[in-house]
Amino acid sequence: MGAVLTQAVAWRNVETALARLKAAGLLEAEALVAADRAVLEAALRPTRYYASKAERLLGLARLVLSYGHPGRVGLQALFALPTPPLREALLSVPGIGAETADDILLYGAERPVFVIDRYTHRVLWRVGWWADPRYHYRKLQQAVEEAMAGSVEEYQEFHALLVRLGKEVCRPNPLCRQCPLQAGCLAARGQRALQAPGPALQG
Ligand code: SF4
CATH class of the missing domain: 1.10.340.30 (Hypothetical protein; domain 2)
Known part of the structure; x- marks a missing residue:
């Protein structure tokens, strides 16, 4: 529900x-x-x-x-x-x-499936981890799952942390000085647009 x-x-x-x-x-x-x-x-x-x-x-x-x-x-x-x-x-x-x-x-159902949403996509794009402007839901999901190969608990934790970061810090107007990822983030260095140039996230 x-x-x-x-x-x-x-x-x-x-x-x-x-x-x-x-x-x-x-x-x-x-x-x-x-x-x-x-x-x-x-x-x-x-x-x-x-x-x-x-x-x-x-x-x-x-x-x-x-x-x-x-x-x-x-x-x-x-x-x-x-x-x-x-x-x-x-x-x-x-x-x-x-x-x-x-x-x-x-x-x-507690299956090892990583969830993509607007927060996970925004953070992964901005830090520079996700570079393909032709992204869509399944491609980004598969990339995370291949890179992480995590357990249910690890996917839950990682997703929850990205959502929290996206809501509280990596907002549409990001608060980079408060962000734990600032040192390695392309967007924080002005090397990446704040919005991905690709089409809307697809299912
Ligand atoms: S440093 Fe800024 S742009 Fe990069 S992930 Fe953190 S809040 Fe987002």
């Missing part, structure tokens, strides 16, 4: 929405699909784009239930899939893209 709700909104808003869902008894898949749509959307209102996020949560709940009832059994069966078919199953839900699917894989 968090992977869906966190898109384009601060995590504290996600926590508010999750608390509302819990209070309404809507944390389980079967309760979600049976819920009154207005009640569901009201719970999700703090997360912006709440109507489309409600649709995505319902899609995930239906996917879980297609693997078994009650939802906890379905989730167990779904998460027992090998990583490639599990990723395909998640991507089959309307509105679920590569980033959300990989968030679920890494943090929910």
